[in-house]
Amino acid sequence: MFTRHVSRQLAAYIDGALSPQEAARVERHTARCAECRAEREQVKFGMEALDCLAVVEPPDAVWTSIERGAYAPAKRVHTSVNAARMSACATAAILALIGVAYWTIAHRAPAGEWIETDSKSSTIILVGQIGSVEIEPNTRLRVVTDRPDEHRLALARGEIRARISAPPKLFFVDTASGTAVDLGCEYTLKTDEDGAGLLRVTKGWVSFQWKGLESLVPAGASCRTRPQVGPGIPYFDDAPERLQQALESGALDTILAEARVRDTLTLWHLLSRVEIADRARVYDRIASLTPVPAGVSREQALKLDPETLGRWKEELAWTW
């Protein structure tokens, strides 16, 4: 019995782009065809992996091959095999052109170069092989280092959106009042020339540091930074408004009263930033929201023992 394989529909099927009838046909077929099932798994993983890929620069050979293709003498084709080849070549050329168009926009900037956008322009720069940075209008930044072991930008003013796919601590952005250290993430960072700014993380973690002060900001959370003060206390974007306002005014009673389990992110950071007299109140509030894990003692936590706080943070992160 002959069977129509469904290889060509697999990507659309995984994307949910098929009609219910087509999707049902793919499901029926893959249920009895081991070959297509295996291919479906490969396509799934491929699509998933795409999400993690960094943008890379095209090799010079891309230009050469396009130019060669554009000026090559046309050949007559007669057979269906040749037609298929031509079709494949055309597709490849179109893809290459799209790639080049993208890479023309997303370029590499050498260390030391200043990049400035006006109110109507924006651009994208590549961060080695590990990601890209979109530079919004009215932004001024400098590429400080561009080495495999350290990619560092200095954001003088404006807004950037970073997408990094790499092990932690390879990508840094300096501002006047803090350095954003990538821990595997996507985020936006905006600042004015004095250093008043906002970090908002959409994936992964960012460590926001300044003169020994560190704020850990996970996906879904934000952190303000102020001139001469550095990174503030991070908070989830869906935190109660009263809590967010209280963070601005420093109203500890309100912060403690409004905090939800998830806001232990905020409380954990507060623990080491409030006056000693208030530290126990913060500890007790966290303990009332979620059980204190084994290995975390009140005494050590109030002493701000780094190991204890680290262990507690790892456990609290399951509620963030």
Add this chain to the structure above:
Amino acid sequence: MLRIGTAACILATIGLAQDFKFTIGNAVASQDFQMKTATFVFRTEGCAEPSKSRIGATAEGMVKGERRSVDLKVMTSASKPGVYAVYQMWPSEGDWVVSLKGTCAGVNAGAIVPIGPNGFVRESTKYFARAATGAEIDASLKALAKGAKK
């Protein structure tokens, strides 16, 4: 004597996995940067040997009135034993929940994790001391459709 020994072994085995259960969290909870794009991560608790546990997941959905089910591959953390990641391998349209099931030393655990427009819905996640039943999954899908989304 042999019976007592066997019974003691069985009890000890059950004891090791007495409170076997799942905990769900954001991708960052894994502390594993390779999992940062996961829809959510989860860990097993009460399982002395996570490497010997059996973990599975399916996405269960309702798309345009049609019930759909997608087998999911669960990624295991290389650095944190007992920590796993679930990635979106189901269509973006429709209502979906992820059904987790696991077995450790003969003890079962399950969970139904609703997926909302902003990711998984922690507040509506249901935990079981067994795999969730089809009826429980259907009920969660109905609740999701009624607006239990984040």
